[in-house]
Amino acid sequence: MSEALAWDRDRLDWPNSACSRFVRAGGLRWHVQCVGSGPVMLLIHGTGASTHSWDGLMSALAARYTLIAMDLPGHAFTGTPPVRQLSLPGIAQLVAALVDELGIDVEAVIGHSAGAAIAAQMIIERRITPGLMVAVNGAFFPFGGLAGLVFPPVARLMAATPMAARLFARRTWDRAAVERLIAGTGSHLAPHQLEWYRRLLRDAGHAAGALGMMARWDLRVLAGGLASWRTPLALIVGECDRAVPPGDAPRLLRSLPSGVPCSLDVLPGGGHLVHEEQPAEVARRVIGALFAQRADAGS
Secondary structure: OOOOOOHHHHOOOOOOHHHEEEEEEOOEEEEEEEEEOOOEEEEEOOOOOOHHHHHHHHHHHOOOOEEEEEOOOOOOOOOOOOHHHHOHHHHHHHHHHHHHHHOOOEEEEEEEOHHHHHHHHHHHOOOOOOOEEEEEOOOOOOOOHHHHHHHHHHHHHHHOOHHHHHHHHHOOOOHHHHHHHHHOOOOOOOHHHHHHHHHHHOOHHHHHHHHHHHHOOOHHHHHHHHOOOOOOEEEEEEOOOOOOOOOHHHHHHHHOOOOOOEEEEEEOOOOOOHHHHOHHHHHHHHHHHHHHHHHHHHO
C-alpha cells in the first residue's frame, strides 16, 4: 500500500532534519539542508534519491565545509514542476534558481549519478562556476545496447500514465524488496538506510517525479558542452556499480579537452551508492581532490 511522505511525521527521524528548511525558488517549494561551516559544497543527488543519501558524506565533511543539499524537483519533499521542466536543461535551470535564491558562492559541486549530469549542465551553461566538480558514479552517457532502446520509451509511457506511479508505489515495498532493488545496483546498505528508500518508493508523488525525470532524460545535450569543458573534474567510481558502467569514467576523460585537471578514483567493492556505503572513503577522496585543485590553481 502506498503512503505519501509527510514532513511533520517523517522529519522525526529523517537524516539531518534539524538542518532542514523550505525555500521558494523557480516556482517550487524546495526542501534544503545546510550542514557545517567553511567553503560551500553543493550536493546534487541522483534519480529516485533525496537529501538522505548524503547523510554520511555530510557528517564526514561538515568540519571543513558548508554542505548544501536539496531534494530535486519532484523528489521527496520538494514540489513538482511542469513536466516540460523535468528535462536535464530544465532541472539545471531550476537548481540554478535555488542557488541564486540562497545567494551562495559554490566552491565545489558533488553530483551522484544523474546529479552529476545536472551539475555538469549547470557548469556548461555557466549558472555556477565552481573550482572543482566531483562526480560520484556520474551518468554522463546514454544507456547503451538494449537498455538504451527500451528504458527511455518505457519510462515515458509510465510517466504519461497517471496510474503508473500509484501502482508502482502500491507494490509490496517491504525491506526485502528494497534490498533486492538496491542490490541490483551493486550496493548493499544498512537496514536504516534501506528504510529511507522504502519510504521514498512508497510515495506516489516521489515515484512520479523520478519517472518523469527519466522519461525526459537526454544526455546527448551534454556532448557539445563537454567538448569545451574547463572545470577541474574528479571522478569517483564504485568498482561494482551495476547502474553506470565503471568503464564510462575513462571514456569520459578521453572525451574531454587535453589539459583539463582530472582524476579518477575507483573504490573497491563499491556499488552505485558508494557514497552511502563508504562515505568516509569518498570524503577522503573529495578532500584530496580539493587540495590538488587548490595546489594547481596556486602554481
